[in-house]
Amino acid sequence: MDLDQLRTFDRIVREQSFTKAAAYLNITQATASMRIRALEQLLGVTLFQRGRTVTLTDQGMTFLPFARRIIGTVQEGREALRRVERGRIAIASLRSLVSPLITEPLLRFQQHYPGVDVVVNEGRQAQIVAMLHERDVEMGILCWPNIDPLLVDLVPLVIMRERVPxxxxxxxxxxxxxxxxxxxxxxxxxxxxxxxxxxxxxxxxxxxxxxxxxxxxxxxxxxxxxxxxxxxxxxxxxxxxxxxxxxxxxxxxxxxxxxALHRDTAMVVRSLAALDRDMLADFIAEIARECAKVGIILDNRLASLGDKVA
Known part of the structure; x- marks a missing residue:
């Protein structure tokens, strides 16, 4: 069993398609099928019902959380190694909020942390949730409340309401x-x-x-x-x-x-432990200040954390 097999298995579950999963992973459909066959042979079970649609078998449903746990653990390990080697922050945001919320805070942040790598990903709600799930990013800015079943335990740091004229x-x-x-x-x-x-x-x-x-x-x-x-x-x-x-x-x-319409968005993390990294906490605090300029702040958990994000 290797990580490529598990990632392919997880992606097919999400896409409900071998073809779409292969395209996302930048591999051929034949490679995706080969990885799943090898995984099924190793486990001694059939993971998918194959037909016009691809669905999990009972055995596949049982194995899914364990596969995702392994993927998550490896991602955490890699992230820990990157942090040791060099300061790095990775966040994700809805496309519509990258410019108004992140541009100016990024400039201020880099004045204080000129040697830190910053990665800002953009996308739609499901893409941001997936990045948080896979621990590709440490903080996300997305619609709130989150109703994506992939992650239901996100911790909102700041909730903002914006007019939609x-x-x-x-x-x-x-x-x-x-x-x-x-x-x-x-x-x-x-x-x-x-x-x-x-x-x-x-x-x-x-x-x-x-x-x-x-x-x-x-x-x-x-x-x-x-x-x-x-x-x-x-x-x-x-x-x-x-x-x-x-x-x-x-x-x-x-x-x-x-x-009149409005949209609620939130800065979220998977755990408040993310704020133990001073550089991430400082970047989040900078973005929170920008939120107050863009919309109405409905909830600000950062304010109650005091010196941790000062």
Missing amino acids: LVVAPEIAARLPARPSIEEVLALVPRVISLRWWQAEPETAAALVRLAKTSVELPTGPARRLAIKGEGLGFFVNSAVADDIEAGRLVEIAPPDFE
């Missing part, structure tokens, strides 16, 4: 009454932009997509450009469009028949 181009806003109905807005906009900010989409955002003639799902960058050109409207987290609103490139509207 509905925005349109100024030329469209100029043609609308002061308090337009959503029907009046949609009559002037060709499509609704969906950005999937949430783990579970709020009914208000889902209703907007249902009412639209057409919709498109895009990452933040191209979605902003589409909205600025007057080719769509959408709910954007405030930090993504605040500069555009201030510069007049976008205008926030508030149809009375559509409630």
Whole structure:
């Protein structure tokens, strides 16, 4: 039994596909199949039911937590060795919050720790949870509460609430009454932009997509450009469009028949023991200060930890 076999087994469980797991691991599907066959022969059991979909057998379900425990232990060992060799911090964040929350804190942090390597990963909720699960990162910034079943015991350090305004181009806003109905807005906009900010989409955002003639799902960058050109409207987290609103490139509207939205996010760790590393605690404290500028702080566990993150 080797680590590659266990990682392949774990990835197939997550992807429910040999093909997708192989692509993620950057190996061929034949290699993935060979690793699983070798593991099954070693254990003397069948781990997967193979067919149009790939599912765990009862034996595979029983073995899964042990495999993940081994993977996690090896990752912890490697991380410990890296810390001894050289100072290193690895964190992950939702893509929409990397720029507003991490850029300035990183600059301040590196002034005090010029010799420390810093790795900032970005992605969607499930990707960040996976990185925390695999201990590839020590801290994550993700939607809260976390409902991903892969990790249910994350410890929130700071919980932030951010406004999610509905925005349109100024030329469209100029043609609308002061308090337009959503029907009046949609009559002037060709499509609704969906950005999937949430783990579970709020009914208000889902209703907007249902009412639209057409919709498109895009990452933040191209979605902003589409909205600025007057080719769509959408709910954007405030930090993504605040500069555009201030510069007049976008205008926030508030149809009375559509409630205001917000998104809650949190800085999380797997254990408060992560804060025993002074450099990580200092970096987290810097990011927490930025959170207070971006949104409303709903909970701040760092404040109660005193000197540990001072």
